[in-house]
Amino acid sequence: MLTDKAVVMKCKIIPSDLKAIINSISKIESDTLLLVVDNKVYSLLEQEMDIVQEIQNKGKKVILWKSSEGEKAKSFDEYQCCVEFFLEKGIHRNCHLVAIGGGATTDFGGFVASTLLRGIKWTCVPTTLLAMIDAGIGGKTGINSKSGKNLIGSFYLPENVYINTAFLQTLPQREISSGLGEMIKYSFLNRSIYEELIKGKDYKEQIINCAQFKQQIVEEDFLELKNRKFLNLGHTFGHGLERIYNIPHGIAVVWGMALIFKIIQEENYLSELRLLLDILKWQEVDPPWHNKRFPSKDLYDYISRDKKRTSRNSIDLILLDKIGTPKIEKFFLDDLEKKLDKHESKLRIFNLRSAGHIIF
Amino acid sequence: MLTDKAVVMKCKIIPSDLKAIINSISKIESDTLLLVVDNKVYSLLEQEMDIVQEIQNKGKKVILWKSSEGEKAKSFDEYQCCVEFFLEKGIHRNCHLVAIGGGATTDFGGFVASTLLRGIKWTCVPTTLLAMIDAGIGGKTGINSKSGKNLIGSFYLPENVYINTAFLQTLPQREISSGLGEMIKYSFLNRSIYEELIKGKDYKEQIINCAQFKQQIVEEDFLELKNRKFLNLGHTFGHGLERIYNIPHGIAVVWGMALIFKIIQEENYLSELRLLLDILKWQEVDPPWHNKRFPSKDLYDYISRDKKRTSRNSIDLILLDKIGTPKIEKFFLDDLEKKLDKHESKLRIFNLRSAGHIIF
Numbered sequence: 001m002l003t004d005k006a007v008v009m010k011c012k013i014i015p016s017d018l019k020a021i022i023n024s025i026s027k028i029e030s031d032t033l034l035l036v037v038d039n040k041v042y043s044l045l046e047q048e049m050d051i052v053q054e055i056q057n058k059g060k061k062v063i064l065w066k067s068s069e070g071e072k073a074k075s076f077d078e079y080q081c082c083v084e085f086f087l088e089k090g091i092h093r094n095c096h097l098v099a100i101g102g103g104a105t106t107d108f109g110g111f112v113a114s115t116l117l118r119g120i121k122w123t124c125v126p127t128t129l130l131a132m133i134d135a136g137i138g139g140k141t142g143i144n145s146k147s148g149k150n151l152i153g154s155f156y157l158p159e160n161v162y163i164n165t166a167f168l169q170t171l172p173q174r175e176i177s178s179g180l181g182e183m184i185k186y187s188f189l190n191r192s193i194y195e196e197l198i199k200g201k202d203y204k205e206q207i208i209n210c211a212q213f214k215q216q217i218v219e220e221d222f223l224e225l226k227n228r229k230f231l232n233l234g235h236t237f238g239h240g241l242e243r244i245y246n247i248p249h250g251i252a253v254v255w256g257m258a259l260i261f262k263i264i265q266e267e268n269y270l271s272e273l274r275l276l277l278d279i280l281k282w283q284e285v286d287p288p289w290h291n292k293r294f295p296s297k298d299l300y301d302y303i304s305r306d307k308k309r310t311s312r313n314s315i316d317l318i319l320l321d322k323i324g325t326p327k328i329e330k331f332f333l334d335d336l337e338k339k340l341d342k343h344e345s346k347l348r349i350f351n352l353r354s355a356g357h358i359i360f
Numbered sequence: 361m362l363t364d365k366a367v368v369m370k371c372k373i374i375p376s377d378l379k380a381i382i383n384s385i386s387k388i389e390s391d392t393l394l395l396v397v398d399n400k401v402y403s404l405l406e407q408e409m410d411i412v413q414e415i416q417n418k419g420k421k422v423i424l425w426k427s428s429e430g431e432k433a434k435s436f437d438e439y440q441c442c443v444e445f446f447l448e449k450g451i452h453r454n455c456h457l458v459a460i461g462g463g464a465t466t467d468f469g470g471f472v473a474s475t476l477l478r479g480i481k482w483t484c485v486p487t488t489l490l491a492m493i494d495a496g497i498g499g500k501t502g503i504n505s506k507s508g509k510n511l512i513g514s515f516y517l518p519e520n521v522y523i524n525t526a527f528l529q530t531l532p533q534r535e536i537s538s539g540l541g542e543m544i545k546y547s548f549l550n551r552s553i554y555e556e557l558i559k560g561k562d563y564k565e566q567i568i569n570c571a572q573f574k575q576q577i578v579e580e581d582f583l584e585l586k587n588r589k590f591l592n593l594g595h596t597f598g599h600g601l602e603r604i605y606n607i608p609h610g611i612a613v614v615w616g617m618a619l620i621f622k623i624i625q626e627e628n629y630l631s632e633l634r635l636l637l638d639i640l641k642w643q644e645v646d647p648p649w650h651n652k653r654f655p656s657k658d659l660y661d662y663i664s665r666d667k668k669r670t671s672r673n674s675i676d677l678i679l680l681d682k683i684g685t686p687k688i689e690k691f692f693l694d695d696l697e698k699k700l701d702k703h704e705s706k707l708r709i710f711n712l713r714s715a716g717h718i719i720f
Contacts, residue, residue, distance in 0.1 A: 087507040115475070312392065
């Protein structure tokens with residue numbers, strides 16, 4: 001049991017470059033660091049410096065786990081192997097884990113940290129846009145179950161988050177889009193982020209704002225009993241679409257928000273969504289079900305198993321009162337099923353092309 | 361990261377009989393209860409009542425996981441199967457897990473609860489003496505690793521602990537002894553428990569006192585950063601002996617305390633320990649290495665991997681200043697190794713026979 005009051009804790013979010021990150025890591029108060037690094041990220045970093053050697057040169061013992069690329073790390077098998085690997089090395093409670101990679105790696109590394117010796121401290125070094133503004137912030141850790149993503153995990157804040165936007169230079173465009181999807185979500189939750197984006201400011205300048213906005217909400221409601229739920233805007237449908245089509249998380253969240261605005265909010269906020277996508281030069285304007293049947297049944301089946309359900313028959317959805325002012329509304333699963341069925345044919349031709357090109 | 365301040369939380373410890381326990385469980389605020397019951401305990405309970413049916417009759421949905429007997433449940437395999445089983449049933453965040461069994465089952469059930477959907481509430485129904493006064497109290501949950509016991513887990517308090525001493529009627533004598541081992545430990549940490557036992561009061565009357573004493577320490581220091589460490593009196597050596605000889609936890613703790621008193625505290629408190637054992641009609645007066653070589657090397661190897669180490673070279677041991685006043689002292693592993701080697705031959709003939717029969 002953790003009560004809401006349980007959490008008077010802060011993590012430091014520090015913008016940093018790689019050299020400064022290595023310096024900071026080397027100063028962590030622990031004689032032994034457990035590095036969990038995404039395999040692909042490790043190869044990229046290796047071209048710049050041997051991070052293990054650099055940290056060891058500064059007097060730390062380093063134990064390295066190269067984790068499977070991205071989401072593949074979040075399996076039971078990898079979790080078991082990684083935990084047994086570290087334990088076999090004879091680690092102690094003051095060891096400190098450092099997770100370096102995208103959101104999957106930081107989710108995975110955080111979960112390992114939270115369960116090793118009943119929890120050791122950890123630091124998060126996100127290398128993707130999505131992880132910098134969302135997955136790496138707020139201490140939601142976890143791995144995937146056969147029944148769905150992130151169904152096994154813990155709430156476990158890192159001590160530090162080091163954000164180095166230079167990592168984004170090697171990030172594929174689709175991963176950037178995925179991060180932008182979450183940034184767009186923040187802009188609907190926070191009027192000042194919305195306005196900065198509408199002004200056409202470079203999204204990179206919004207990264208720390210987004211991370212800090214999320215951190216602030218997390219500090220107020222660590223266990224997602226109240227306002228932290230707002231961060232799930234677009235996620236109920238989004239998670240389903242992510243699973244059904246195997247598309248990046250943030251892209252699925254954009255479609256999840258689009259569905260909320262279209263089906264539940266009577267098309268409100270769709271024009272603002274299109275405007276933001278236009279400004280951010282968003283490419284993925286056609287939905288994953290483009291030219292196919294909208295998957296209302298599969299989506300409903302997924303939602304009815306969503307871990308955010310609060311009872312057998314209902315689910316809380318996040319809606320907008322206005323931009324910057326979200327609200328929570330309870331929906332009966334039966335009603336949601338009817339709404340999906342009702343819109344199925346209209347959704348077939350739905351898209352998010354900019355206002356100038358709406359076919360719909 | 362959880363800070364010490366993080367935990368302003370309480371669990372209720374309620375003495376109860378089986379019928380009252382079922383009634384209380386049926387009143388838990390959740391539409392769905394996940395029961396994790398030790399297989400053997402389930403068979404015993406079945407003779408008295410069909411607990412699943414009883415709870416369902418009171419309007420709850422019940423999902424039952426019969427866990428492998430005792431310590432066998434605390435494997436990665438069982439953890440994975442159990443978590444996937446519950447998730448497949450489509451559970452939600454307001455589900456409440458109830459763990460019924462000995463310490464292994466409550467450790468296991470608590471860990472499942474702490475990681476399902478990032479943590480659901482849980483209730484602990486200990487059925488052994490050890491679990492009633494120790495394992496079931498305080499929210500240490502976990503499973504075993506190839507490298508040692510309880511190395512994977514979390515700090516996760518139950519909402520309720522229901523203690524029914526009638527469960528002890530079917531408990532084997534060795535399991536009672538194991539619980540008494542922990543009770544003896546409490547008596548060295550708390551003068552009033554010591555005095556009650558010395559007076560010859562029935563140990564059953566001390567169960568709630570012990571549970572509440574532990575709960576109080578836990579509330580003051582949930583994450584074992586300060587005084588909760590005192591509860592580890594006898595455990596550093598005890599865990600090693602438990603592993604080496606595969607003996608019940610509380611029995612190993614008695615030998616762990618005996619070693620601390622003999623090797624580190626220059627034989628102080630050994631007479632009090634013998635007196636308590638005598639009063640409690642303790643049977644296991646010969647050590648597990650009786651008539652064999654004392655396993656100093658194996659024990660040292662185990663200790664040097666203990667998760668309570670706080671650095672590469674040292675470990676904190678709990679000692680007594682006087683009865684009821686424990687203290688923490690840091691020992692270098694090298695020094696501990698020397699002490700074990702030095703005492704190896706003397707320990708060969710060491711035992712805990714009562715003062716009248718000391719051979720030593």
